[in-house]
Every structure is written in structure tokens, then in C-alpha cells.
Amino acid sequence: MDDGTELARRFEEHRPHLRAVAYRMLGSIAEADDAVQEGWLRLDRTGAGEIENLGGWLTTVVARVCLNLLRSREQRREDPLELRIPDPVVSHQRGVDPEQQVLLADSVGLALLVVLESLGPDERIAFVLHDMFAVPFDEIAPMLDKSGAAVRQLASRARRKVQGRAPAPDPDLSRQRLVVDAFFAATRDGRFDDLVAVLHPDVVLRSDGGPNRPRQSVVLEGARTVASQAVTFGKLAPFARPALINGAAGVAVVVNGKLFSVMAFTVVDGLAVAIDVLIDPERLGRVDLTALDL
Incomplete structure (x- = not known):
């Protein structure tokens, strides 16, 4: 050698x-x-x-x-x-592959x-x-x-x-998933009160639309404000595919085979305290979805 x-x-x-x-x-x-x-x-x-x-x-x-x-x-x-949402690492909900595990060691969630x-x-x-x-x-x-x-x-x-x-999320992925599933079930059916019930009173939603969509880059605070925004996008709920986003429960929203958004949730004590959404088409185009079995 x-x-x-x-x-x-x-x-x-x-x-x-x-x-x-x-x-x-x-x-x-x-x-x-x-x-x-x-x-x-x-x-x-x-x-x-x-x-x-x-x-x-x-x-x-x-x-x-x-x-x-x-x-x-x-x-x-x-x-x-x-506002800039960092690049998400998207994995199958069954677990993170070994290469991603090294990248995400020490629970480097998107909110952090x-x-x-x-x-x-x-x-x-x-x-x-x-x-x-x-x-x-x-x-x-x-x-x-x-x-x-x-x-x-x-x-x-x-x-x-x-x-x-950036509070530390619940370590139990199954508890995280219950909250995320409840969020999208309530969103899909337009159940405002049920949405508020899974959100922390001071929840923060951050959305990054990228440089070409500045109006979609917003920060919303408070359970009722976030729930109101979520209800308006209820039609997208059926397209939400369960995934791990930086090792935590989240979803990839896939419409007609194309990635529309990635949503990462930070769940603490059974409530979503932060929701980070990437909807920048350019950066979404670089996300590897092969692990999701689409």
C-alpha cells in the first residue's frame, strides 16, 4: 500500500x-x-x-x-x-441507518x-x-x-x-409518534380543539419557504395560532408520510410523487413544543427519500 x-x-x-x-x-x-x-x-x-x-x-x-x-x-x-430551517435528515420511521446515526448522534434535532x-x-x-x-x-x-x-x-x-x-424531546419515539399522528388526524378532520390539545400553549411553528418564497417563511407562536394555520392546510394531511426527521417523529408530505414539505416535531411531555417546516422546493429537491419506500 x-x-x-x-x-x-x-x-x-x-x-x-x-x-x-x-x-x-x-x-x-x-x-x-x-x-x-x-x-x-x-x-x-x-x-x-x-x-x-x-x-x-x-x-x-x-x-x-x-x-x-x-x-x-x-x-x-x-x-x-x-429564518432558515437547516437541511433535514429524513429516515424511515423504522429507524435511522448507520451512516445517518453517526451524523445525528447526541439527538441533533432540527429544532436544535x-x-x-x-x-x-x-x-x-x-x-x-x-x-x-x-x-x-x-x-x-x-x-x-x-x-x-x-x-x-x-x-x-x-x-x-x-x-x-431548544428543549430536549421525549426519548420515547412511540410517544412522539402518537402526538404527530393525533396532530394530523385533527388537521385532516378540521378538529380545532383537538389540535390545540396536542400543542403546547407556547408552541412555535417555523416555516422556511426559501429565497423565492419569502411570504412562506414565517414564525407562528401559540397553540391557537398554530392550530388555526394547520386547519387551513388540512387538505394536505392525507399526503403526510410518517418519517423520522433528524431522528425524531415527523412527516414527509409527498404529493404526486413529489416532496412538498418536510415537517419536524419536537415533542416534550406529550405535547408538540416546536414544529419546523421546510417547503423550499430547491432544497427539498436534494432530500434523499429512498429510505421511505415511496
């Missing part, structure tokens, strides 16, 4: 971890894959001869690539409150990724690397050109935002 083949083999051992890191940082599967590929290109140019900890080195390289992408994205964003989208680039890097992947603050500090203490403060600030806006 030549040196190039051995280097590629060692890199592939780290690819799942690097992809998981980049997905949490960017909320985009395509951009995450690009960041990981850039990590390989830099390793291929550098070689592993002088690298003592290849996994740590690659994580740092990919994190720096993600940081540059996040800062560039923030500069391009005209509206600082622009939505909250991460609201963090500044430095906050996001500090929180993801330290809280999700246990990278020491002193190793993150050089990436951000800050002291370890400053990075600790960034992560702490991000943690407070996440804990307040």
Missing part, C-alpha cells in the same frame, strides 16, 4: 466524525460535505508525517473552514432575523439546529466544538483568535440560548 492510499484510508476513518462536526456547524449537508472535502485536500497537500493527532488536526481544519463559511454567510445576510442558526459564528463554533465534541477551550481559542476564557464565555452564552429555546 503506497503512502497516498494509506493517507486516504486514515482520512476515511475520520470522515463520519468530521461530517457530523460540519453538519452541526453549518446546518447544510452539502456545505458540510464540501468542508470535509476541503479537509481532505489540505491533508493531501500537507501529508500526515508531522501530524501527531490526525483526528484533532482534521477537526481543527474543518472547523476553520466552517467558521469562514459562517462568517461569509452572516455578511451576505441582509436581514439578521432571516434552528437555534444554532441564530448564534453568531464564534458562539456556534465554541458551543459545537466544546459542548457537542468535548474540544477543550484552549484548543478552540486559536481558531477564533481569542483567549480560552473568552471562548468559555462564548460557549456559556450560546448554551443559555440553546437551553432556553
